[in-house]
Each structure stands twice: as C-alpha cells, then as structure tokens.
Amino acid sequence: MGRGILLTSNLPQLQNLIKRDPAAYKEEFLQQWSHYESIRQIFQINPTDQAHHFKELVTFISQVSQCYPKETANFPSHLSSLLMDNYTSLSPDIRKALIQNLVMLHNKNVISSIELLKTLFPLLPKTTSSSLRTFIRKTILSDIRTANLRSKNHKLNRAVQAMLFGMVERGMEAEVIGDKGKLRAVSSQSKPEHSEDAIWAVILTKELWRKGIWTDSKTVSIISLGCFHPVLKVQSASVHFFLGSDDEKEDSDDESDDEGPDVKALHHRREINKKTRSGDKKIMKQLKVAKKKKHGKNDPTTPNFPALQLLNDPQTFSEKLHDMLNRYDKRFSLDHKILLMQLLSRVMGAHKLCVLAFYTYIVKYLTYHQLRIPAILVSLAQSVHDLTPPDALQPVVRKIAQEFVHPGVGSEVIAAGINAVREVCRRQPWAMEEDLLGDLIEYRKSRDKAVTAASRGLLQLYREVNPGMLKRRERGKEASLGMSGGKQPLQYGHTTDAAVDIEGLALLEDHFQQLREEDVGDGQEDEDDDKGWEGWELESDSSSSDSEDWHNVSSDGDDDLVLSDSEDEKEKPPASAEPSVESRISTLATTKILTPADFALLNDLRIKAASKAVEAGGGSHAKRKLAELQSHKHAMEAGQDGTFLSENDILGPRKKAKADYAERIASIEKGREGREKFGSLKGKKKKETPSSSTNREKARNKPIMMIMGSGAVRGKKKASLRDKQRKLRAHIDKAKKAR
Numbered sequence: 211m212g213r214g215i216l217l218t219s220n221l222p223q224l225q226n227l228i229k230r231d232p233a234a235y236k237e238e239f240l241q242q243w244s245h246y247e248s249i250r251q252i253f254q255i256n257p258t259d260q261a262h263h264f265k266e267l268v269t270f271i272s273q274v275s276q277c278y279p280k281e282t283a284n285f286p287s288h289l290s291s292l293l294m295d296n297y298t299s300l301s302p303d304i305r306k307a308l309i310q311n312l313v314m315l316h317n318k319n320v321i322s323s324i325e326l327l328k329t330l331f332p333l334l335p336k337t338t339s340s341s342l343r344t345f346i347r348k349t350i351l352s353d354i355r356t357a358n359l360r361s362k363n364h365k366l367n368r369a370v371q372a373m374l375f376g377m378v379e380r381g382m383e384a385e386v387i388g389d390k391g392k393l394r395a396v397s398s399q400s401k402p403e404h405s406e407d408a409i410w411a412v413i414l415t416k417e418l419w420r421k422g423i424w425t426d427s428k429t430v431s432i433i434s435l436g437c438f439h440p441v442l443k444v445q446s447a448s449v450h451f452f453l454g455s456d457d458e459k460e461d462s463d464d465e466s467d468d469e470g471p472d473v474k475a476l477h478h479r480r481e482i483n484k485k486t487r488s489g490d491k492k493i494m495k496q497l498k499v500a501k502k503k504k505h506g507k508n509d510p511t512t513p514n515f516p517a518l519q520l521l522n523d524p525q526t527f528s529e530k531l532h533d534m535l536n537r538y539d540k541r542f543s544l545d546h547k548i549l550l551m552q553l554l555s556r557v558m559g560a561h562k563l564c565v566l567a568f569y570t571y572i573v574k575y576l577t578y579h580q581l582r583i584p585a586i587l588v589s590l591a592q593s594v595h596d597l598t599p600p601d602a603l604q605p606v607v608r609k610i611a612q613e614f615v616h617p618g619v620g621s622e623v624i625a626a627g628i629n630a631v632r633e634v635c636r637r638q639p640w641a642m643e644e645d646l647l648g649d650l651i652e653y654r655k656s657r658d659k660a661v662t663a664a665s666r667g668l669l670q671l672y673r674e675v676n677p678g679m680l681k682r683r684e685r686g687k688e689a690s691l692g693m694s695g696g697k698q699p700l701q702y703g704h705t706t707d708a709a710v711d712i713e714g715l716a717l718l719e720d721h722f723q724q725l726r727e728e729d730v731g732d733g734q735e736d737e738d739d740d741k742g743w744e745g746w747e748l749e750s751d752s753s754s755s756d757s758e759d760w761h762n763v764s765s766d767g768d769d770d771l772v773l774s775d776s777e778d779e780k781e782k783p784p785a786s787a788e789p790s791v792e793s794r795i796s797t798l799a800t801t802k803i804l805t806p807a808d809f810a811l812l813n814d815l816r817i818k819a820a821s822k823a824v825e826a827g828g829g830s831h832a833k834r835k836l837a838e839l840q841s842h843k844h845a846m847e848a849g850q851d852g853t854f855l856s857e858n859d860i861l862g863p864r865k866k867a868k869a870d871y872a873e874r875i876a877s878i879e880k881g882r883e884g885r886e887k888f889g890s891l892k893g894k895k896k897k898e899t900p901s902s903s904t905n906r907e908k909a910r911n912k913p914i915m916m917i918m919g920s921g922a923v924r925g926k927k928k929a930s931l932r933d934k935q936r937k938l939r940a941h942i943d944k945a946k947k948a949r
Contacts, residue, residue: 232277335406377411388541555593591633603641625660
C-alpha cells in the first residue's frame, strides 16, 4: 500500500521505474491510464477543470507509451482530436504541452511523419502565439528535411504536397477584392475563410524550395496556383517567389530564422569569457556566418530561373495572368500591377511566348509622368524576344518615342526612352521603323552624357544587326564592308545555321597545349579527368587537334577577337604563317568533355586576348568587344545571363547619383582601413623623428574658456601701446625673413 501511494503521487519516479522494467509495473500504469481516461472525459466538457493534472498525465503517458503499445494505441488520436476540435478553448500551456507530446511520440516512432503533419498543418494558421507558431513551423521543416536527407522520401513528399495544394485551393472560389483606395478597408473585413491557410502553405513551400529540399515541378505548381489566389497577400508572396525577391515581411517568424548572430555580442562575449583556442574557433565560425548573412542581404535581386523553367503550361499561366491583370486593373494598386507585369514579362521572355494583348494593355502606362515608369519599361523590354511579331511592337516603340523623346522633357527622360527602345529592338530588331531610327540616332550629338550614350548605343546596335536601315555615312567601316561582302540580316522568323564551333575555343586549345608542353618539360604527369570537376580545377590531359587538321576560312569582318598588330596582318595573313586563332575551327569539344572550370578559363582567355587587341590599337571595335566580355563575366558571376533587365539599364548613367546608406557606410569603412581605431597619426609616425605635439601646439586647440584666465591672455589685455607696436614690428620682420 505504501508503494502504491508513493508511485501514484510521484509520476516522474514511476516513469523511471517503468522504463527500467515495464512488465513489473504494468498494473501501476493501467491505474494511471484509467485515471487519464476519466480526467480526459471531464476535460473535454470543461477544458479549464483539472488542466494541470491532465497535463502531467499526458506527459507521463507520452514518455512510456512505447513500453505499452497495445494499451496506448489510441493515445495519439486522443491528442490530435483535442487539438483539432478544441484548439480555441484550450489554454496556451495545454496547447503547447499537447503539441510537444505529439512531437515526442513521433520522435519515439509511435506515429509516422504523415500523421504528425496532418495535425500540425491545420494548427499553424490558428496559432496566435509567435513562439508556438515558430516551434510548429520549425518542426514541420526539420521533419521534412530529415526525411529527405539521404534520399527523397517520395511517399511523404506526395502526401505533404497534396496537403499544401489543398490549403491553397480551398479559398480559390472567393472573389478578388483588391487593395486600391476605399476597397482596402473592405478587404480587411471580408477576408476569405481559408486565407491564412493559403499564405502559410506558400510560406512553407518557399522555405522548402529555398533550402533545396524540394526542387521539383509540383513545388512550383503549388506556388503558381497561389499567383491567382483572391487574397492579395497570397498573390504577392507567390509572385515574389518567381521574381526572386522577398521584399515583404511575410511573417515575423521568417525573419528570426534568417537573422545572423550579433557581431557586437560575439566580440563582447569574447572579451569577458576565458580565452581558449576552442572559443576562438567558435567565435570565428559564427563571425563567418554573420558575414555571409550580411552579404546575402545586400546581393542584388535575381530572378528564380529554375522555377520559371519548371512551370507547367507557361502559355496558359501567362494568359491567366494577363486576364487577371486586365480584369482587376481598377482594383489593384500600381505596385501590385507592376509585380504582375514583371512576372508575366519574365515568363514570356524565358519561354518565348506571345501574349499580344499585353502590349495593348501596357501602352496606356507609357508616359513619362507615370509613377514607377522605369519598372514598367523594364517589364515591356523583358517580354520581347525574337519570335515576337514586329507588327505588335511597332506601335509600342512609336508611343515611347513620342512620349519620351522630344525637346519638351528633361534629359533623363530622353535617355530612358531611347534606352527602352534600344532594349526592345535588341530582342526584336524589326520593331523599328527606318525614319524613326534616323531621328533617334541624331540625339548622339546632344550635350548630355546620358542621352549621347543612349543614342550611340542604339546606333551601334543597328550597325551590328541591320545596317541597311542606317544612312550610308552612319553605318561605319565594318558594317559597310559586311554589306559589300553580301552579309544580310536575318528576316523575322529565320534562325542561324547550326553551330560548328564554340567561340574562342582555339584559345583554350592553345592554352592546354602550352600546359602540356610545360608538364612534359618538368617531367610531370597529366591529371585525371575527374579532377577537373573538383572545385573547378582545370583539366590538363585534353587532346587537341594537330596542325594538319586546321582549316582556313574566309573572314566575314565580324571577328570577335583581334590578335594581330595591324590591320594589314588581319586582312591578309602571310602564306607561311600558321592559321590564326580567328580563322581556325577547333576540334577540342569533340575530343574532351569541357568542365565548368574550362568554360570559366575560356572567358578569361577571351578577355585577355581582347585586352591585348585594345593595347595593340584595335580601335573602337576591340574596346566594345572587351567591354562586352567583361560585362558578361560580371553578369554570370551575379547569377544573371542578360535575359532580364534592371531599372538602371533603362535609366542609363546619371550625373552625381546620390549614394544610398550601404554605399556611404562602405565608403566610410574603406577609409578606415589601415588606420588605428582612435587618435591621430600626426606627429607620431609621419615625422622623421616620431614625437608627440608640443605644449604650444596643444594650446592652439584649447577651448577659449580654459585660457581666459591665463597670464598670457591677461597680459595682452593690459599691454601698453608701445608693447603692441614692438610685437607687430617683430612679426613683420620675421615674416620678411621667412619670405
């Protein structure tokens, strides 16, 4: 009897004894189980009655449930039903305890991941506590991550994706309210019933994509459905996913996950705590994480290319986007409409789609006084590609020229208009009319730098793509030679012939040949092919074609790299010389698998060759080629391939652009490099003989109130006229001697 009373009043002790010998204490457990059943029935009627004791019993049974699987078979369903049916009436402590015990049962393999997630997903939108919401969210993400750690758990992924898809799909029947003007207040009062479910489904899906756990087309389909959700918050979060930007604060919990460690707190802790080698390593590791987080936040926004490519039926997706944009044009705010325009244009540009009604819709926004007009012009240019019909673009180009390029507007407006026309015509050159082109290139004589650069860029573009639209004196030497040689621009819908070589590949072949000769001379052996893929190290065992396999081809005047020292050598190479790099086709690609490091080296070699051509007097063509290669390298390093634009491409170079906060801080930190934290170096290290300042020098910088009572100041006040004359004469004589 004493033992029973002791165990009944001390559940942690009974829990410890049961884990050691479950069979010996089965009767005591059954007694507690019957007690739990009676209290659970009371608790379902009145959740506030005996809540503390019920919490202790639930925790006790969760700890020992794996010891009695038959008796506790229905225990997880009890917890799930309590959370699902009575969640709003439960106290915060009971909610947290039930969820934690349910997670514990999953960790003990009592319930599966699917059963746990079926309970947690509906609770996430209902939770008002930020700490509990963070716990649920992290539990969901960590469970899915762990399940897909070694190999993809397709069963779990399909079940979770079906739940997320259902959460987004439930509220699709509601009407789109909008976020403009007076309707904004109506929107907050009449939210669809399942709006919170949809936003959390989108947030979790985006997080799983960002962490690389889900990278398939089903994930993209969930977020693409959210782009047409009636709730504007869900729409905006889904569109930002495809645009590669998360400007909005979707939830306060998301920001806490991405914040790095506090750098000041780390340094302070290091000064206070005991100095150890392991402590130094931990601090350095955390500082690296903080630096990585800081640089990640300052990186420019790049579109989500893989997600755009994985869209299912992008043509239908684009048409639905345009229909929604056109239908709710008066309900959406301008910022939201620009988001939809950017997504629509990027899908059209990435998949080369034709949604011709989009150009009719966007024409009404093409005015210089329109708010956020640079972003609208970027969206227009990104939607154009080589398969876009020129007939649909000619009215748009004409409207831009009429609104932006005339003497009644400022120089920045003219530069933006010409740059926008250039970007449209770069993708579809046949959208330009000949008389309009002649008018626009006349602005190259302007006194404004931005306007001149924009007009010259348009002129250079048509020198390359269609010089026949230019007047004879404006074509330039190379374009005129190309036209005299029979070179004609491709008509609309025509494509170039199949590629026979990679541009600049002969440079890479010569580089490998030189490395091979150096290795043979040093007695070193070639490395294996697999090492070329490790850390982007270069392979050196690739075979190259012999000199007898080189072929002489006629130059068409559009060579990318000029390696000769004079124009005569370029036009007519000596008969005894080997074939030049420009006029030979390399067979390296047919004899060797090129690694990413090889392509990176190829770009560097092309830049090096172009630099030599500029130094050798290659002219403006060589300089433009070098600038193009360098800009392409920077774009690839930033994760962009030139398909998508930014607003700076439309605005062009600006005079004395005001630096933002990050640029000012970077300039200040740059000026502090190599300098002590406090104090001036004057008189200590910059003199031939280091010394401190004298008392006389220090007296010059003293505040006036400190020297008002000094003898020197009082003496000046009481000095006679004769004394003042002597001092003035001495000062004049001293100045004459110094002169």
